[in-house]
Amino acid sequence: xxxxxxxxxxxxxxxxxxxxxxxxxxxxxxxxxxxxxxxxxxxxxxxxxxxxxxxxxxxxxxxxxxxxxxxxxxxxxxxxxxxxxxxxxxxxxxxxxxxxxxxxxxxxxxxxxxxxxxxxxxxxxxxxxxxxxxxxxxxxxxxxxxxxxxxxxxxxxxxxxxxxxxxx
Numbered sequence: 001x002x003x004x005x006x007x008x009x010x011x012x013x014x015x016x017x018x019x020x021x022x023x024x025x026x027x028x029x030x031x032x033x034x035x036x037x038x039x040x041x042x043x044x045x046x047x048x049x050x051x052x053x054x055x056x057x058x059x060x061x062x063x064x065x066x067x068x069x070x071x072x073x074x075x076x077x078x079x080x081x082x083x084x085x086x087x088x089x090x091x092x093x094x095x096x097x098x099x100x101x102x103x104x105x106x107x108x109x110x111x112x113x114x115x116x117x118x119x120x121x122x123x124x125x126x127x128x129x130x131x132x133x134x135x136x137x138x139x140x141x142x143x144x145x146x147x148x149x150x151x152x153x154x155x156x157x158x159x160x161x162x163x164x165x166x167x168x
Contacts, residue, residue, distance in 0.1 A: 045093035045111075051080065052091045058083050058100055066096040067126025068111035074126055085128055094142035100128065105136040105151070115145040 041052040048062030048069060059080040060069040067074055070083040085108060090101040097111030097118060108128040109118040118124075119131040136152040 041091055043091050043093035043098075045098065046095045048076075048093070050091050050093050050098050052088055052100075056087045056089065056103070058085050058088050058091060060098070064126075066112035066124050068093075068096050068098055070098060070110040070126065070128050072127050083128065090140065092140055092142040095144045097142060097145075099140055099142050101137055101140050105138070107131040107134065107137050107140055112145070117142070117145050 040054055043050045045068055046063070048060065048064065051059045053059065058070070059082050060071065061077055061080045062069070064071070064074055064076045069077070069081070070085075071081055085100050085102070087103040088100045089103050092099040094117060095112070097109060097113065100108045102108065107119075107130070109120065109131050110125045110128045111118070113120065113122055113124045118129065119134070120129050134151055137150065138152055139150045
């Protein structure tokens with residue numbers, strides 16, 4: 001029964017992915033290349049999906065028990081919903097947390113925070129919150145329960161880790 005439900009969820013996510021691609025209008029990427037280089041990104045966490053469209057907006061769907069969709073709720077959903085960020089140039093997902101890098105070099109995080117992977121103490125967040133104390137970020141990624149970032153800020157020209165075993 002569980003395998004059938006997982007197979008159905010995977011099929012629904014692929015259908016939704018195709019729908020998100022359909023939302024991208026032909027020719028629109030050319031007008032939006034200043035935001036994120038005209039790239040479309042997709043990331044998968046544990047039961048949820050995050051997509052970055054050409055226009056710098058972030059769309060999420062799937063499991064949301066830890067707030068990993070960033071929509072202000074903990075309700076799961078199977079239909080993509082745009083969350084309240086703009087000018088996003090990169091996204092990353094861990095097991096139950098999500099990150100967004102904006103064009104101004106700031107990182108926003110949401111979802112599970114049991115190991116401090118959001119960089120904002122130890123409270124989960126179901127809305128994007130800025131990661132404090134680190135600006136001018138040029139790259140980031142998410143692991144199971146940790147986050148890695150590289151900043152141009154003096155003293156941070158090396159990977160800066162927060163989360164499991166690297167608590168902020």
